Amino acid sequence: MLRFLKFLTDISRGHRKALMVITLIGILSVAVSLSFVWALKLVIDVASGDAGGSLLHYSLILVLLTLFRVLLNVVDVRYVNMTEVRVGNSIRQKVFANLLYTRWTEASSLHSGDVLTRMIKDTDDIIKTLISALPMLITATLQLGGAFLILLLMDPLLALVLGIAMPVLLLFSKPYYVKMRDYSRQIKESESFITSMMEENLLNQLVVRAYERQEDELDRLGDLQRELQRKVEKKTTVSAWARFVSGLAFSGGYITAFIWGAWGIAGKTVTFGTVTAYLQLVNQIQRPLYDLMRLFPTLISAQAASERLSFLKKLESEEIGEKQFLAGRVSLRVEDITYAYGDESRPVISGFSLEAGPGEMVAVMGETGTGKTTLIRLILALIEPQKGSISIRNEEREVKASPSTRSNFVYVPQGNTLFSGTIRSNLLIGNPDAGEEMLVDALGVASAGFVLELPEGLDTVLGMGGSGVSEGQAQRIAIARSLLRPGGILLLDEATSALDIETEKTFLTNLKKHIGSRTVLFITHHAEVARYCDRIYRI
Ligand SMILES: Nc1ncnc2c1ncn2[C@@H]1O[C@H](COP(=O)(O)OP(=O)(O)OP(=O)(O)O)[C@@H](O)[C@H]1O
Numbered sequence: 001m002l003r004f005l006k007f008l009t010d011i012s013r014g015h016r017k018a019l020m021v022i023t024l025i026g027i028l029s030v031a032v033s034l035s036f037v038w039a040l041k042l043v044i045d046v047a048s049g050d051a052g053g054s055l056l057h058y059s060l061i062l063v064l065l066t067l068f069r070v071l072l073n074v075v076d077v078r079y080v081n082m083t084e085v086r087v088g089n090s091i092r093q094k095v096f097a098n099l100l101y102t103r104w105t106e107a108s109s110l111h112s113g114d115v116l117t118r119m120i121k122d123t124d125d126i127i128k129t130l131i132s133a134l135p136m137l138i139t140a141t142l143q144l145g146g147a148f149l150i151l152l153l154m155d156p157l158l159a160l161v162l163g164i165a166m167p168v169l170l171l172f173s174k175p176y177y178v179k180m181r182d183y184s185r186q187i188k189e190s191e192s193f194i195t196s197m198m199e200e201n202l203l204n205q206l207v208v209r210a211y212e213r214q215e216d217e218l219d220r221l222g223d224l225q226r227e228l229q230r231k232v233e234k235k236t237t238v239s240a241w242a243r244f245v246s247g248l249a250f251s252g253g254y255i256t257a258f259i260w261g262a263w264g265i266a267g268k269t270v271t272f273g274t275v276t277a278y279l280q281l282v283n284q285i286q287r288p289l290y291d292l293m294r295l296f297p298t299l300i301s302a303q304a305a306s307e308r309l310s311f312l313k314k315l316e317s318e319e320i321g322e323k324q325f326l327a328g329r330v331s332l333r334v335e336d337i338t339y340a341y342g343d344e345s346r347p348v349i350s351g352f353s354l355e356a357g358p359g360e361m362v363a364v365m366g367e368t369g370t371g372k373t374t375l376i377r378l379i380l381a382l383i384e385p386q387k388g389s390i391s392i393r394n395e396e397r398e399v400k401a402s403p404s405t406r407s408n409f410v411y412v413p414q415g416n417t418l419f420s421g422t423i424r425s426n427l428l429i430g431n432p433d434a435g436e437e438m439l440v441d442a443l444g445v446a447s448a449g450f451v452l453e454l455p456e457g458l459d460t461v462l463g464m465g466g467s468g469v470s471e472g473q474a475q476r477i478a479i480a481r482s483l484l485r486p487g488g489i490l491l492l493d494e495a496t497s498a499l500d501i502e503t504e505k506t507f508l509t510n511l512k513k514h515i516g517s518r519t520v521l522f523i524t525h526h527a528e529v530a531r532y533c534d535r536i537y538r539i
Contacts, residue, residue: 008134014090019134022135023138023139025076029072030146031146037280039065040280043055043058044273044276084131103318112196117192121305123309133299144292147285147288151281151282154278158256162257176239181303185304261278324404325407327488328488330358330392330488330519331356334353334388335391338351339374339386352537355535359519361515362535366539373414373523379401381401392405410485410487411491411493414497422456422461430482436458439458442480445510479507490519490520492522496508504526509532
């Protein structure tokens with residue numbers, strides 16, 4: 001519980017003033033409601049002759065209080081809605097930023113479907129708690145306390161009789177709390193599974209269709225949904241039982257107050273006004289109690305959500321430090337490196353060395369699974385070698401590869417890595433300041449001149465994953481994007497795998513001609529690529 005409160009305190013930083021205003025509006029509403037009860041009693045007592053004073057005067061107060069209550073409600077809704085959006089945006093920004101800077105090893109082990117569920121659904125639970133549940137917890141407690149105090153002043157015995165119901169409810173709450181928290185966690189896990197499963201299917205639609213897996217996948221979704229339903233049913237049963245007990249207590253309270261009042265009127269010990277006030281007060285005790293009961297599941301769900309979001313927030317970030325950009329002619333040196341993903345007795349790369357200098361094209365070849373992509377990850381300092389070192393140097397200095405030297409590399413990963421949007425916006429990722437001429441030149445070197453022949457040219461809109469162009473075309477746009485980035489070392493991981501031999505040759509000839517003082521490292525299976533290189537390393 002303490003951890004939950006600490007999480008809420010941290011996450012609400014920057015919004016505490018807004019949350020305080022919402023709580024104050026709530027407190028003001030409570031004060032108005034309690035004053036309303038008092039005014040109601042006076043109006044009826046004056047009307048029935050049990051008290052002196054002006055009926056018009058008290059009626060006017062009653063009307064004004066009603067108007068004020070309605071007005072407060074409108075202000076509250078507006079303020080709550082605006083704060084909801086702001087808090088939601090800020091939580092998602094913080095979590096998303098953390099994810100973008102998380103160490104690669106941790107980030108790559110997360111399932112994006114699970115992460116999205118946490119960022120969307122769990123964040124919603126936290127927002128609901130911060131904006132509605134916590135202020136309501138305060139106002140409901142105040143309303144309960146205030147109404148109880150007035151009742152105590154009016155009729156201490158009735159207040160005590162009704163007051164017994166509360167400790168009974170609290171006694172009941174503990175086992176429910178534990179059970180509901182467990183079910184909430186399980187429900188959230190199930191929701192994550194479902195989102196992950198659907199997301200993976202949408203990403204791999206082609207495989208699903210080609211392997212005619214639609215029915216199987218729908219069955220799998222059905223199983224996961226049934227599992228979720230079972231968990232929700234269990235949670236609902238616990239919560240329904242809690243509602244039943246509390247409902248009995250609340251209704252009992254109302255009937256008690258009503259009969260109490262009727263006997264009081266019969267025995268002439270209380271006035272009509274007092275009985276009306278009793279009933280209003282019981283209502284004002286019941287309502288916050290109902291609210292508190294309703295808050296229970298929300299708070300429990302939010303506690304589970306806070307644990308899941310904390311996990312994302314606590315992922316270890318990379319220490320990027322100040323960027324170390326080496327200008328001019330930059331070379332790369334890999335010295336006797338060894339790397340294992342987990343078990344250090346089974347390294348993926350062992351004692352590997354490599355040199356690549358400015359103006360050189362160097363190839364790293366090896367069978368599949370021998371660690372070529374791992375080498376790129378090491379060069380980009382996404383992971384660190386257990387032994388050996390990787391460094392880059394220009395004429396002035398030599399620096400060890402680290403996240404802060406990443407700006408010196410231009411990387412073309414395997415596969416289609418284009419974003420949805422125009423081809424222009426994809427190219428500008430390489431260099432946001434690139435002008436039209438630079439874009440056209442880069443497309444030329446990458447043998448991607450076809451872009452300019454498209455009806456919309458650079459402004460052709462691509463779908464998710466660059467859909468709208470072929471694999472080979474996407475690869476060439478990705479190469480053009482990389483050529484625009486101002487780093488001294490080009491890392492091309494199977495970057496020509498989807499090109500036909502002629503296009504590949506044209507591209508390699510172009511690249512050799514335009515490489516200038518850049519250092520190029522090819523990861524490749526293609527003998528053709530290796531033929532254009534100055535040196536070949538086997539891994
Ligand atoms: N994130 C990871 N965690 C654990 N093992 C990994 C991870 N990524 C790769 N490996 C393992 O490391 C080995 C080398 O993988 P890598 O992707 O570097 O090979 P590669 O030479 O690039 O293969 P390919 O030519 O097929 O692309 C493989 O045995 C693979 O199973």
